[in-house]
Amino acid sequence: IADSTPPSELIDSWEALQAEVAPCTQCDLCKTRIQTVFGSGNKNAGWMFIGEGPGQSEDQQGLPFVGKAGQLLTEMLRAIGLDREEVFIANIVKCRPPANRDPTPVEIESCKPYLLRQLTLVKPKIIVVLGRVAAQALLNTDEPIGKLRGQIRALNGTPLVVVYHPAYLLRSLLDKRKAWADLKLAMQTVKNIKG
Numbered sequence: 001i002a003d004s005t006p007p008s009e010l011i012d013s014w015e016a017l018q019a020e021v022a023p024c025t026q027c028d029l030c031k032t033r034i035q036t037v038f039g040s041g042n043k044n045a046g047w048m049f050i051g052e053g054p055g056q057s058e059d060q061q062g063l064p065f066v067g068k069a070g071q072l073l074t075e076m077l078r079a080i081g082l083d084r085e086e087v088f089i090a091n092i093v094k095c096r097p098p099a100n101r102d103p104t105p106v107e108i109e110s111c112k113p114y115l116l117r118q119l120t121l122v123k124p125k126i127i128v129v130l131g132r133v134a135a136q137a138l139l140n141t142d143e144p145i146g147k148l149r150g151q152i153r154a155l156n157g158t159p160l161v162v163v164y165h166p167a168y169l170l171r172s173l174l175d176k177r178k179a180w181a182d183l184k185l186a187m188q189t190v191k192n193i194k195g
């Protein structure tokens, strides 16, 4: 009888992934970063939040969403009854783009496999994608965020909801209501999942 357990070298691990990400030189962002920002939180989280890339504070501290946008993200999480520690937070690129410019398609494509491995390891019940850049990258589309938000989508079979980026919401108070609607949609989706 064949053993269905894959050999250990084929099973990914957090240790292996972290060891690869930390010294990564796959793209030019490695030349200007202070450090890689791997992601943080509960590695068995039901909720995974995915942002665009580290900003200055994140590059300095080595942690995602610790600046002003991060404070708003923490409030958004609280509004739906979640603590930062119980979710997993990561970014589409692990290194800060200079002057906080958008990551380029080349940078996104070279970094995306790390995020997809994180998703496979966390196995969240729901993915919340923050902002246009991450949403377009993960859904392989150039549709505007106004079209991507407001409905349940999926990534490799996991439900996914697109929400306006907290840095954008800091400037656009009117869209906070739409972000709240999207977070409620995410909550409802998790509630409807059995088990």
Ligand code: URA
Residues within 6 Å of the ligand: 051, 052, 053, 054, 055, 058, 063, 064, 065, 066, 067, 069, 070, 091, 167
């Ligand atoms: N903005 C992001 O998209 N990610 C961070 O980690 C911080 C700010």
